Amino acid sequence: MSSQARWIKAKAEKSLNPPQVETALNDIAADWDGSLPDFLRDFPLGEEALIHLLAVSQIRAERLQRNPELLRWLARPEISMSDRGPRRMLAELHDSSKSVRAENFRALRLWKAREMTRIALRELAEASSLEDTTAELSCLAGVCLAIVYEECDTRLRARFGAPHTEFTILGLGKLGGRELNHSSDIDLMFLYGEEGQVSPRLSNHEWHNRLAEQIVKSFSAGEPALFRLDLRLRPEGSAGPLARSLESMENYYAGFGETWERLALIKARHVCGSKELAYEFSRQHQPFIFPKNPTPELLDEIAAIKRRIEREVPADELDVKLGAGGIREVEFVIQTLQFVHGAQHAFLQEPGTLKALRAIAELELLPGSEVRILDESYRFLRRIEHRLQIEAERQTHSIPDDPEKRERLARSLGFDSAATLLADLQASNERVREIFHHLIASGTAAPAVNLDIFSDPARATRTLNELAQGSVSFHVAPRTRQIFRRLRPLLLEELVQCADPDATLIAIVRFVEAFGLRSLLFELLATNPKLLELLVRTFDASFFATNVLIRHPHLLEEITRSANLNRSLSLPEHAASLHPLVERGDLDSIRLYRQTQLLRTIMRDVLGLGPLPNLWQEITDLAEACLLAAAAIVGAKNLTIIAMGKFGGRELTYASDLDLMFVGDDFRAAQDFITVLSIPSPEGVIASVDARLRPEGEKGPLVGSLEAFEAYYRDRAQFWEIQALTRARPVAGPNQETFRAIAHAAWSIAGRDPDLFGKIDAMVQRIRAERGSGNDALDFKTGIGGIVEAEFLVQALQMRHDVRETSVRLAIAKLADIISPEDADLLGRGYEFLRRLETVLRRWRNTSASSLPPDPIEQRKLAVRMGFKDRESWQQAYERARADIHAIYGKHFGG
Structure with missing residues (x-):
């Protein structure tokens, strides 16, 4: 082994990264003209500096390996010293x-x-x-x-x-x-x-x-x-143009500039191009960047930015930039003090962090001890950051997990071990975080509301921020955001009461986007808590109503006028409103009228502005008014229209079909009438019609004469068809009283049948078998103790005792002396509970529902929408209602 090779090996072994250093020195030496050890012995910064570089920076080592001339350049004193x-x-x-x-x-x-x-x-x-x-x-x-x-x-x-x-x-x-x-x-x-x-x-x-x-x-x-x-x-971020004129910049910041943009502009300086234009920009925007008297709203926004920084601290506690007590928090402390005091002290208007910190110290805006902590911590964190990035010139701020790399980093920074480095880092972070926390008192801004009501609090926070700030491509004026800060806690207080805060918040976002005039809506809701309550309750109660409001946002103001919402509208009032539409034959407007009034009814419902029977009456009157308007348009004046079922009893709820029969001889008019009612449109239909209760059902003629009806009920009708006549109520056309007499004669005669209760009970069992879901506990309509049992019991007693009343609720009251006041009370309350449950379920999508949702979470939402605090108390009331109904049913049907 040559002396140079021994020298390389010795230097590598003593280094922080022996394999990397040995490889680099060998590669450099291979193309080196002369002795590399001799050359480095006189290296201006010392050979240890070069070895350190080769050990901690793979990318620089590779550059020197590829281009040894770079090393000769670095060895020139005027270059490196x-x-x-x-x-x-x-x-x-x-x-x-x-x-x-x-x-x-x-x-x-x-x-x-x-x-x-x-x-x-x-x-x-x-x-x-x-x-x-x-x-x-x-x-x-x-x-x-x-x-x-x-x-x-x-x-x-x-x-x-x-x-x-x-x-x-x-x-x-x-x-x-x-x-x-x-x-x-x-x-x-x-x-x-x-x-x-x-x-x-x-x-x-x-x-x-x-x-x-x-x-x-x-x-x-x-x-x-x-x-x-x-x-x-x-301005406008990624959605804005790359370049703007000076005037465009001024207009943007005056109208839409946000507090975070003020903080960002503190660091703005000329880099290249026209110095005069850069100076003019700085002069023009100085009042925006450094306001003379920061308003409480601006300080609230600073506090909000601070809270966001606190929330966004990464799980990786070893992130020296974004972690708690990291570089970002040091910079935020300094920039906040610049923002608040910069207008009064011009030398605070400095883009450099450490220079600005010296100015803060001179003005004694922070205690000297805190200035020293920030200065030392910032320098310490930046040294770590630089070591991390020197390795590969990659944007990284996290101390590596790999033990070997962590030790190398610590020793590169002069620590004897990684443990010592991490201990010093933790101490530094804790000191910075303490200063960061007390920079802006928590009382400066509204206290943060607990967002645990949402299934995903982080997503809810983003959604709330989007409400205030608009979409990526849409900028919201500062005044709008200020109004939303007042609105936000009020909104959250309402959402706490909701059955489904997540879905309701999404509905609110959709409505705000549809409404368009964000500032006007926020102002309206912030200054009118009752309107906010109505909107939130409506969105929580009905997906159907939500969609109607989103399609027609103007309906909010139209419907909520106090004189319009606080009272129910009668059948004659609806008829008067529909009359001009009938004159024009305007079916689309009739459909929209129905949608609007149904929305109004839902709003009255969610506010509890009337008892449940009044709600049935309102829905029935609206349906009847629209039906009569359609009849007038098609010219069905010679048809006698018979309302059956809940329509006949004036007890319709949401999404109820209209059970109808037609008396007369004008088949075409009846067919046209059903077609007009049932034509779909973006605003739905005027009504969904069910004409299957007519003689012979779907096989029978749509229209029949009085004589045909009388003969059918006398000679061929099934028992359940006669039973259904207890709810028959003529609503239009001639011969109404004659039909009423025919119907009464038919069911009163059938009421004398010795097997009346047996036949009706058999029908109840058949309905349960054919229409039940298979889970009786969920079948509130057809199950044991359900709505069908209550209604069929009442109809049986009416037929037996000749009680003429199309309304089940009113019939129960008339039967009190027959079944006992106590049983009548239990039956009435049980029936109303189940009908309320049905109403709440149907209200959500304006569709039919006869069984409970099996999911306990959905049952909890139903419970809250029915006014219960929890699912358990609702479950007890539900089981009690069904038990009471079935007990009374059993007294009369032997069950």
Whole structure:
């Protein structure tokens, strides 16, 4: 083994990364002219600095292996022993290559890589302070940007002509603060002076956006990219144009500028292009960035940003940038103090973090001990960050999990072990976090509301933020966001009461987007808690009503006028409103009227503005009014229309079909009438009709004469068909009283049948077998003690005792002396409970429902919508209602 090989092995073994160092030194030595040990013995920064670089930076080691001449360049004292500003960098660049711009700036990329190696070497040798290192890295980015900008500008002028206005590039973030790290994104904004025309076919806006596009493209073309550009801090973020005029910038920040953008602009500075334009931008926006008297709303927004930072701390506690007590929190403390006090103290208007911290110390805005903690912690965290990124020039901020890499990092930073490094990091983070926490008192802003009511609190938080801020492509004015901050706690208080807060919040977002005038709606809801309560309750109670409101947001104001919502509308009032539509034959408007009034009824329902029987009456009156309007349009005046079932009893609920029979001889009119009622449209149908209760059912004629009805019920009708006549109620046409008499005669005669109760019970059992779900506990309609048992019991007693009443509820009251007041009360309450349950289930989608949802979670939602606090208490009431109904049923049917 040669002396050089022994030297390499010895140096590698003592290093932080023996395999990597040995490989690198051997590769360099293989192409080295002369003795490598002798050369490095006189290395300006010391051979240990180079060994350190080779050990901790694989990417720099590979550069030196590929290009040993780079090592000779680094060995020149004037290169490595002092920092370099933009003039020296540019001079060196132009001396090293005559074609910087060729091949997608290939020479510029090579020069940048060489400079990155020099800067890393100086930092590892501790020949450069943190400020010097970050300033050199920022200067390097600025030089690259200036060269690319000048080339793109020259090309564009040659091709399209020159605009008669200035252009400048502003650096933000770490570039703006002259504190780039070894793998920073470059945050930029492109700005031009005035609108105008470069040529008749090309505006200044188009020209400068093409320029910006070319700059962005040039930075990313070729491998590796010069720098990663981040343009998301510009107005409107990724959705906004790349370049804006000075006036456009002013209009945006005046109308839509957010508090986080104020903080971002603290670091804005000129990088290249017109210095005068950059200065004008800074002067123009100084009141926005540094308000003289920050309002309580602005301080609330700062507090909200602080809370968001606290929420977004990553699970990885070893993230030196985003972790608790990390770089981001140090920067936030400093920028917040700049924002609050910058207007009164001009020397606080400094983009650099450490310079701004010195200004804070001079003004005694923080105690001296806290300033020292922030200064020391920031330097310590940035040193760790730089070591992590020096390895491969990758954007990483997390201490590695791998024990070997962790130990290497610790020793590179001068610690004797990883454990010592982590202990110091934890102590630093805790000190910073304490300062961060008390920076803005928790009482400055509204207390955070517990979001555990949502299945996914993080997603709910994002949704609430989207409510305030709008979609990615839509900007919301600051006043709108201020109003929403008042609205938010009120909204959450209402959502706490909901059966399904998640679905309700999504419905609110959909409605806000449909409403359009966000600020007007937020103001309306924030100043009118009753309206907010109505909206939230409606969305929680009915998906159907939600969709109607989203399709027609204007209905909210129309329906909620106090005089309109607080009282029910009668059949004559509906008829009067529909009369002009009938005159025009306007079926679409009749359908919309029905939808609107059904929405109104749902709103009255969710607010509890009337008992359940009143709700049935409202739904029935609306259906009857629309039915009569349709009958008038088709000219069905010679038809006698008979309402059956719940329609006949004036006890319709949501999504109830209209059971109808027709008396007369005008088949065409009846057919047209059903068609008109049933034609689907975006607003639904006027009514869903079921005509199967007519003689012979679906096999029988749609229309029959009085004589045919009388003969059928006397001679051929099945028992259940006669039973159904207890609910028959004529609603239109001639001969109403005659039909009423025929119906009464038929069911009263059948009521004398000795086997009345046996026949009706057989029908109950048949319905249960044919229509039940197979799980009796869920079948609140057909199951034991369900709605069917209650209704058939009442009809049997009516028929036996000749009690004329189409309403089940009123019939129960009339039967009290027959079955006992106590049983009548139990039967009535049990029946109303089950009908309420049915109403709530049907209200959700305005569709039929006869069984409970099997899912306990859905049952809990049903319970809450019915007014119960929990599923258990609802379950007890449900089982009690069914038990009471079945017990009374058994008394009369022998069950």
